[in-house]
Amino acid sequence: MAVSRIGYISLYVTNLDAARRHYVEVVGLRETGRDAHGRVYLQAADNQDHHCLILTEALHAGIDHVAFKVGEVEDLAEAQAAVRARGIAVRGVPAGDALGAGAAIAFTLPSGQEMRLLHHLDKIGYATGMRNPNPVPPHGKPGARVTHLDHLLLAGERPADTAQFLIEVLDFNLSEQVVAPDGSVIAAFTTCGHTMHDLAIAPGPNGHLHHIAFGLESRSDVIGAVDIMKEAGTTLMEYGPTRHGVSGVTTIYFFDPAGNRNEVYNGAYQAGGVPGLIPPIVWQAQEFPRGAFYYESVVPESFFAEVT
Ligand SMILES: [Fe+2]
Numbered sequence: 001m002a003v004s005r006i007g008y009i010s011l012y013v014t015n016l017d018a019a020r021r022h023y024v025e026v027v028g029l030r031e032t033g034r035d036a037h038g039r040v041y042l043q044a045a046d047n048q049d050h051h052c053l054i055l056t057e058a059l060h061a062g063i064d065h066v067a068f069k070v071g072e073v074e075d076l077a078e079a080q081a082a083v084r085a086r087g088i089a090v091r092g093v094p095a096g097d098a099l100g101a102g103a104a105i106a107f108t109l110p111s112g113q114e115m116r117l118l119h120h121l122d123k124i125g126y127a128t129g130m131r132n133p134n135p136v137p138p139h140g141k142p143g144a145r146v147t148h149l150d151h152l153l154l155a156g157e158r159p160a161d162t163a164q165f166l167i168e169v170l171d172f173n174l175s176e177q178v179v180a181p182d183g184s185v186i187a188a189f190t191t192c193g194h195t196m197h198d199l200a201i202a203p204g205p206n207g208h209l210h211h212i213a214f215g216l217e218s219r220s221d222v223i224g225a226v227d228i229m230k231e232a233g234t235t236l237m238e239y240g241p242t243r244h245g246v247s248g249v250t251t252i253y254f255f256d257p258a259g260n261r262n263e264v265y266n267g268a269y270q271a272g273g274v275p276g277l278i279p280p281i282v283w284q285a286q287e288f289p290r291g292a293f294y295y296e297s298v299v300p301e302s303f304f305a306e307v308t
Contacts, residue, residue, distance in 0.1 A: 002071035003079070003170050003192040006199070007118060009152060009212050010054040010064035010098070012308075013258040016040060019055050022256045026232050027214060027264070028143025028225075029053060030127055033099045041099050044148045044214060045127035045137045050100030052149035053212075061258035061308035063209040065114035066152060066199070067104060068192065073119045080105050082169050095120070110165050111156025112206035144225035144264055146214035151197050153211050155204025155307045162201045163188035167276070172199065175271045176246050176281040178288050186285055189246060196247050196271040208307040211253065213263035219250040225264045226252055238300050245291035246283065260308045 013019035020040050023029045029042035032051050041051035056064055070076060080090045083105075093104040093116060102120025109115050127137050137145070156162050163185060166172035172190040175197055180186050187202040202210055216222055222241045229236055229252075237253035244251055244265075251265035271278065283291040290297045 002075050003068050003117065003172070004071045005069055005193045006052075006149060006151065007049065007067040007069040007116075007121060008052045008054060008098070009066050009149065010056065011209075011212070011256075011258075011260055012058040012060060012062045012064055013055050013256065013260070014057070014059065014061060015257055016055060016057040018257040019057075022232075022234070023053060023055070025142045026144065026229055026234050026254075027262065028141065028146045032124055035099045039099075043124065043127075044146050046147040047149070048123045048125055049121035050124050051098075051121070054098060061256075061260050062207075063113055063152075063154075063308070065106065065116050066154075067098075067101070067116040067118055068198075069121070070117050070119050076103070076105055076117060076119060079117050079170065083107050086165065086169050088165075093118075100124075109154070109156075110158065110161035111154055111201060113154050113209070144214075144228055145216060145221050146225075146264060147217055148215045150195070150213045150215040150265070150268070151199060152209065152213065153200040153202055155206070155208040155210050155304075156201050157203070157206050159187055159201040159203060160185035163190060166190045166199060173271070173276070173278060174280040175278070176283065178246075178283045178285060178291065180285050186288070189280075191271050194270055194272045195268040197268070202304065204304055204307045209260060210304075210307050211261035211263050213265055215268075216264050216266040219266045222250050222252055222264060222266055229254055238302070239293075239296060242296060243294040245287075245294040246281075258308070259306075261306070 033041040040055040100122035104116040104118035176189040178187040189197040235255040240252040249265040249267040
């Protein structure tokens, strides 16, 4: 199996124009298309694929689905067989269901969110262009200087089930986990690529999203992003920028106008290797506040209570 990296996230938002403005003028994505259903497609600067984010207007915020990419077309059939063998139904999604997207398979994670796997997304090139480009996007570009969509954190009533599914069926690797005194897994951080997490799962109601995260080129770019958010009147978390103990990154959380939690961050460590052969970092539950917020060592009550 070769799930290679996150492809895109499809989000529900309650006001499409306000959400588009947020993701372009605050986060710093570029709009790359609109489809017949009115969905808006966006991409970050350092990704050639057609989109990393789809916005769909709905009565509520939350996650529609997350799509991961596989390395070879043949991996889709292999994944379909592996997911079905686990007793989970799989449906085919025709090419073009999302603008620029090839055929996909879709199934429901143990935590209730829809996950898709696909091989193809149309190439539109980097934001800087593909012929004799400047190495950096123009400094007049609106929004934070995010480079890519990096990961997401899902909520689940039994996080261990989703982590096990990702590891045992889709060959994700476990990089860090939070463990209760009885040894049960409270939260898990899994990777299919080169850095320490692509998909994480933490306690919360099934079917819900905790946050989506975008990468920045430097830790100082996190400060720059906060300046942009303050100027735009973006709703930020109670505190930050801060540092996670888990992953070690410099980070800030904030919210899109619909209430979906966003993160921009820099500094994730490399965690490539053979699945199952790299021992994960273990956080004991009593140390988790330091793992979540290394400087403050306090997890605000709202942090896990508020999901979309
Ligand atoms: Fe995150």
